[in-house]
Amino acid sequence: xxxxxxxxxxxxxxxxxxxxxxxxxxxxxxxxxxxxxxxxxxxxxxxxxxxxxxxxxxxxxxxxxxxxxxxxxxxxxxxxxxxxxxxxxxxxxxxxxxxxxxxxxxxxxxxxxxxxxxxxxxxxxxxxxxxxxxxxxxxxxxxxxxxxxxxxxxxxxxxxxxxxxxxxxxxxxxxxxxxxxxxxxxxxxxxxxxxxxxxxxxxxxxxxxxxxxxxxxxxxxxxxxxxxxxxxxxxxxxxxxxxxxxxxxxxxxxxxxxxxxxxxxxxxxxxxxxxxxxxxxxxxxxxxxxxxxxxxxxxxxxxxx
Ligand SMILES: [Zn+2]
Numbered sequence: 001x002x003x004x005x006x007x008x009x010x011x012x013x014x015x016x017x018x019x020x021x022x023x024x025x026x027x028x029x030x031x032x033x034x035x036x037x038x039x040x041x042x043x044x045x046x047x048x049x050x051x052x053x054x055x056x057x058x059x060x061x062x063x064x065x066x067x068x069x070x071x072x073x074x075x076x077x078x079x080x081x082x083x084x085x086x087x088x089x090x091x092x093x094x095x096x097x098x099x100x101x102x103x104x105x106x107x108x109x110x111x112x113x114x115x116x117x118x119x120x121x122x123x124x125x126x127x128x129x130x131x132x133x134x135x136x137x138x139x140x141x142x143x144x145x146x147x148x149x150x151x152x153x154x155x156x157x158x159x160x161x162x163x164x165x166x167x168x169x170x171x172x173x174x175x176x177x178x179x180x181x182x183x184x185x186x187x188x189x190x191x192x193x194x195x196x197x198x199x200x201x202x203x204x205x206x207x208x209x210x211x212x213x214x215x216x217x218x219x220x221x222x223x224x225x226x227x228x229x230x231x232x233x234x235x236x237x238x239x240x241x242x243x244x245x246x247x248x249x250x251x252x253x254x255x256x257x258x259x260x261x262x263x264x265x266x267x268x269x270x271x272x273x274x275x276x277x278x279x280x281x282x283x284x285x286x287x288x289x290x291x292x293x294x295x296x297x298x299x300x301x302x303x304x305x
Pocket of ligand 1: 100103184203212239
């Protein structure tokens, strides 16, 4: 009986250790190592609003702390992200970079501010968040988000903004923030790690997703994609979709050119957004996610009065 009891407790102990270990593995599951001290937080499994429309984020570790790239869509999502970061490193999260102001990349900001991070963005998108942020949060249900999803979510604005380039020095690592011209928004930036050949492109790149183009500047966007083709970048983390490469940059260019041409042609003949959207959907390369954005793109960009 005594022996049996000992085995039972050993089994319980093994089970507890297993659960704890698995817990850590699962907690870190979505932080994928891209290079030494560089992780992407990429989720290709779900593009629901509750899951930040599948928006990507990332972290860069340095001697003096951690830099976070984008903060997801809500307080709840940011807390999940912070928990997963803590499973990788206990260093302080010193900076948050917003690649642009859209809700799925910035509405987690306040959770990072609470733990002392300094938020950085391009000047234009810092202003855009000030102009549109509170309204978007108030109308979250228009974006498919309910009160529970957004519980505790507050807008936290960038406190440090720049116009062309900025560099962050983490002691043993330099991170370049690059702005070229209006593209996905008029303040969309990229985060570049030259020594690792890694680029966080934000929503300048969508891979496997139909992109949101409602506020896009197509000419500037194409030039920005051309610039990326000249960069020494092997791993490119898109705003939505799996870790990508220059092949995906080329495909994104082709997509934008085809969409813009077709949308202009159709919008000259019709102001029926649904009709234009379905025609475009049939003529464009098929992408598994984000098809609902085609209609928004038409309404916001090609039929606006
Ligand atoms: Zn966006």
